[in-house]
Amino acid sequence: MSTVQAAGSALVEGRRWPRIVRYWVRHWPVPVVLVLIVLMMVPMLLALFIAAKSRAQFDFNPWGLTFPLYYHQTFPAAWRVVSQSILNSVIVSTVSCIGVLFFGSLSAYVFARFDFLGKDTVFVIILSLLMIPAILTLVPRFVVVHKLGLFQTMWALLLPYIAAGQVMAVFLMRTFFVSIPSEYFESARIDGASEFRCFWNIALPLSKHIAGVVAILQVLGTWNDIFWPYLTIGTKKELFTIPVALLIFNDQLGQQIGTQMAGYIIASLPLVLLFAFTSRLFVEGLTAGGLKL
Amino acid sequence: MGLLKSWLVGRFGGVAAGQQAGQTEERPSAAGQPQAGVLAGQGSHRARHGLRGRVRHALPYYAVLLPTLLGLLVFDYYPAFLAVYHSFFEWDIGLPATWVGIDNFVRMFTQDRTFLRSLRNVGIITVWIMFQATVIPLVVAELIFAVKSMRWKYWFRIGMILPAIIPGIVVFLLWRFIYDGSVGLLNAFLTAIGLESWTRVWLGDPRIAIWALTFSGFPWVNGVNTLITLAGLQNINGEILESSELDGASRLQRIWRLDIPLVFGQIKLNLVRAIIASIQIFEVVFVMTEGGPIKSTMVPGLWLYYNAFNYHRMGYASAIGVFIFVTILLLTLASMRIFREERA
Numbered sequence: 001m002s003t004v005q006a007a008g009s010a011l012v013e014g015r016r017w018p019r020i021v022r023y024w025v026r027h028w029p030v031p032v033v034l035v036l037i038v039l040m041m042v043p044m045l046l047a048l049f050i051a052a053k054s055r056a057q058f059d060f061n062p063w064g065l066t067f068p069l070y071y072h073q074t075f076p077a078a079w080r081v082v083s084q085s086i087l088n089s090v091i092v093s094t095v096s097c098i099g100v101l102f103f104g105s106l107s108a109y110v111f112a113r114f115d116f117l118g119k120d121t122v123f124v125i126i127l128s129l130l131m132i133p134a135i136l137t138l139v140p141r142f143v144v145v146h147k148l149g150l151f152q153t154m155w156a157l158l159l160p161y162i163a164a165g166q167v168m169a170v171f172l173m174r175t176f177f178v179s180i181p182s183e184y185f186e187s188a189r190i191d192g193a194s195e196f197r198c199f200w201n202i203a204l205p206l207s208k209h210i211a212g213v214v215a216i217l218q219v220l221g222t223w224n225d226i227f228w229p230y231l232t233i234g235t236k237k238e239l240f241t242i243p244v245a246l247l248i249f250n251d252q253l254g255q256q257i258g259t260q261m262a263g264y265i266i267a268s269l270p271l272v273l274l275f276a277f278t279s280r281l282f283v284e285g286l287t288a289g290g291l292k293l
Numbered sequence: 294m295g296l297l298k299s300w301l302v303g304r305f306g307g308v309a310a311g312q313q314a315g316q317t318e319e320r321p322s323a324a325g326q327p328q329a330g331v332l333a334g335q336g337s338h339r340a341r342h343g344l345r346g347r348v349r350h351a352l353p354y355y356a357v358l359l360p361t362l363l364g365l366l367v368f369d370y371y372p373a374f375l376a377v378y379h380s381f382f383e384w385d386i387g388l389p390a391t392w393v394g395i396d397n398f399v400r401m402f403t404q405d406r407t408f409l410r411s412l413r414n415v416g417i418i419t420v421w422i423m424f425q426a427t428v429i430p431l432v433v434a435e436l437i438f439a440v441k442s443m444r445w446k447y448w449f450r451i452g453m454i455l456p457a458i459i460p461g462i463v464v465f466l467l468w469r470f471i472y473d474g475s476v477g478l479l480n481a482f483l484t485a486i487g488l489e490s491w492t493r494v495w496l497g498d499p500r501i502a503i504w505a506l507t508f509s510g511f512p513w514v515n516g517v518n519t520l521i522t523l524a525g526l527q528n529i530n531g532e533i534l535e536s537s538e539l540d541g542a543s544r545l546q547r548i549w550r551l552d553i554p555l556v557f558g559q560i561k562l563n564l565v566r567a568i569i570a571s572i573q574i575f576e577v578v579f580v581m582t583e584g585g586p587i588k589s590t591m592v593p594g595l596w597l598y599y600n601a602f603n604y605h606r607m608g609y610a611s612a613i614g615v616f617i618f619v620t621i622l623l624l625t626l627a628s629m630r631i632f633r634e635e636r637a
Contacts, residue, residue: 029439036433037452039512043467044459046478062476107361116351122358126365132373133621135573135594136614139601140375141368143386148367163364170361224460226576231602243462247580250466257476264463271458283454286517287524 044268051075051261058257070258078262084238085245086266092157092229092241093222097215099162104169104214105207109199111170112177113185123174129167142231154239156232161222169214176210177203212278216285223271242267380612385605397612408613411591414503418592419571425513426567427560433514434522434556435548450523453516465580468509472496472581496582499589506581506590518563525556561632565625572621593617 017025024031050058052069060066111123141160150156185198193201204211226243233239240248246267250260275282355362380397384390401408437449456464471478474494483491495505529552537547553560575594578584584591584599593613601610 027441027445029436030442030445033433033436033440033445033449033452036436036512036514037449037455040452040456040514040516043464043471044456046471047463047467058476063478063481103360103364107358110354110357114354116354117347118351119354122362126361129365129369131622132369133569133573133618135575135597136376136618137369137372139597139607139610139614140372140379142601143375143607144367144372146386159364160368163361163368166361166364167369220458224462226462226580227598243460246462246466264466268459268463271460272455275454275458279451279454282458283450283520286454286457287521 044265047261047264051078051258051265053258055256055258071262074256074258074262075266077256077259078266081249081259082242082245082263082266085240085242086270088154088239089223089242090270092154092161093219096158096161096165096222097218099158100165100169100218101211101215103162104166105173105204105211106199107166108170108173109177109203112174113182123170126167126170129164130171138227138231145232151232152234152236152239157222157229157241160228161218161225165214165218165221168217172210172214173207176207180206209281212281213285216274216278216281219274220271220285376611376614376618378611379608380615382608382611383606384608386607390608393608397609398616400609401612401616407588407591408593408596410588411593411596414590415572415574415592417503418507418574419568421507422567422571422574423564426515426518426563429513430515430518430522430563431553431556431560433519434526435552437519437523438526439544450520453514453519455516456514457516461576462580464510465577469496469581472505472509496590497586499586502582502586503590506578509577509581515563518566521563522556522559525559526552529555557632561629564628564632568624568628569621572624573617 046063049063049065051074052071053062053066054070054073057066057070111119145151145156145160150159180203184202188198188202189195224243225241226247229241229244230247233241233244246263249263379390381392381394382390383393383397433453437446437453440446440449470476472495474480474497477495479495480492483489493501496502533551533555534547537551542550573594575592575598578590578592578595579598582590584595594617597610597613597617600606600613
């Protein structure tokens with residue numbers, strides 16, 4: 001009896017289809033998603049292929065991968081064009097990141113831990129900025145920057161970036177600080193720690209993770225911003241950030257298509273590298289941006 | 294910064310010492326309401342009474358908040374105020390402003406044909422992006438959700454994010470290149486599959502350009518939205534899904550009856566984000582077509598920019614900005630309300 005049953009179930013489960021077919025019936029979404037992801041990466045793969053081409057190779061076969069590869073020529077040529085602007089972008093992203101983290105976490109701490117006259121009102125007023133679209137303030141912010149004499153200086157980027165980045169930082173970090181049990185702080189205070197030490201030695205070390213999310217949001221936002229630097233840096237080449245440099249040099253490099261594509265790849269690399277080391281924070285940072293209602 | 298830090302240490306440190314002395318009276322209230330005035334310091338009870346006392350008590354906190362508030366005031370609140378204020382003026386940098394009432398808004402809708410065209414364009418883009426931000430991520434999230442191997446799932450999540458970290462400018466420029474009339478990939482592909490008659494200068498034809506622009510970014514999978522939806526799916530209680538399976542519900546029935554209602558919060562979030570982003574869209578247009586050919590791909594955001602910096606009509610540009618702001622506000626509120634009711 002039992003052998004019959006076993007044989008029967010083996011027939012149902014096993015014999016009818018070979019194993020490989022059963023495997024893919026069970027795992028059919030895997031190839032589908034794989035194809036999707038490859039399609040999503042097509043533009044980048046194209047850039048990678050075309051960056052390997054000399055002019056002649058491009059004329060002969062613009063889309064496939066051609067040999068020999070000319071990476072050793074296109075990348076150095078592109079680097080000479082974009083290196084300054086990569087450096088500028090690194091400076092802008094790093095400095096504005098530090099600024100946002102420093103001032104944002106201090107403010108978030110004050111909002112999270114203390115009670116004082118007008119606190120809730122001020123907090124709501126700060127959060128209300130999330131509702132104001134960037135396009136509304138683009139022109140008048142430019143006017144303000146112009147009047148302050150910051151036009152065509154690095155400050156025209158840094159100060160507004162630091163100011164604007166803090167809204168999200170205060171929001172995210174305040175939520176985190178509130179969740180730290182107040183006993184931590186109370187016992188530290190009893191042991192004689194100053195309020196600043198509570199902030200510096202207790203709150204900040206605990207908030208490394210959320211601070212990383214804030215930092216990634218800030219780096220992504222500043223690295224990818226096209227228009228604000230395009231407006232405020234204007235024609236001052238030595239201050240170009242990477243998007244502005246790509247936009248301007250794109251037309252100048254029209255003939256050297258390989259170099260142009262190498263430039264695109266170089267511009268993407270810093271974020272890809274950052275992602276490689278902090279992929280989890282990246283995912284959270286990107287989805288935390290989704291909280292922006 | 295160093296100065297601020299030393300000031301804080303001095304200030305807060307001193308207060309801490311002061312508070313230690315009055316510890317016994319402070320403790321009960323501090324335990325009941327943890328955040329309450331630890332800084333109150335010297336003679337806290339007296340300080341908390343009366344407006345002057347409360348203002349004095351609040352001052353040190355505002356001193357810490359000052360850099361944040363000052364930055365926001367100068368670079369965000371004041372510009373927002375200026376935008377609304379200038380929308381009632383005819384004005385350019387360095388020139389005196391003339392009050393024109395609501396003329397700017399009237400002109401937008403009665404005389405400015407480019408603006409009306411831009412409204413149509415942004416309508417097309419918004420409808421598509423709303424679809425792209427909600428339905429496609431749901432489908433892809435369901436696909437990833439159906440993957441049984443945890444390892445593949447992990448890599449797929451990373452694969453979804455990777456395209457999102459390529460700088461926008463690079464993606465836009467690459468798509469401009471794909472649409473190129475002579476060397477573009479799209480034309481090469483059409484020729485290869487025998488549809489040579491379909492080839493064209495995609496971004497150079499005024500009738501086609503807006504559609505080419507809208508549908509750039511194939512296969513239109515928004516990785517971030519997909520992950521948001523996927524997170525919602527993974528939060529669904531596994532027992533609910535199991536019992537639906539036991540009751541003989543098909544996969545499609547389960548998705549329609551269970552998954553969609555249960556991840557509706559995430560879908561709504563994606564929808565509202567799509568509305569906010571697409572109404573003020575202009576960077577992609579600026580990079581790919583600069584609003585052309587013959588302004589056929591103009592969108593309000595870019596038209597604002599041209600008015601402000603090319604035609605020196607800052608007042609008019611501000612009015613367009615206010616219009617965009619109000620539109621976003623109304624659409625956001627409307628979509629949140631509509632979908633709240635539908636869900637109930």
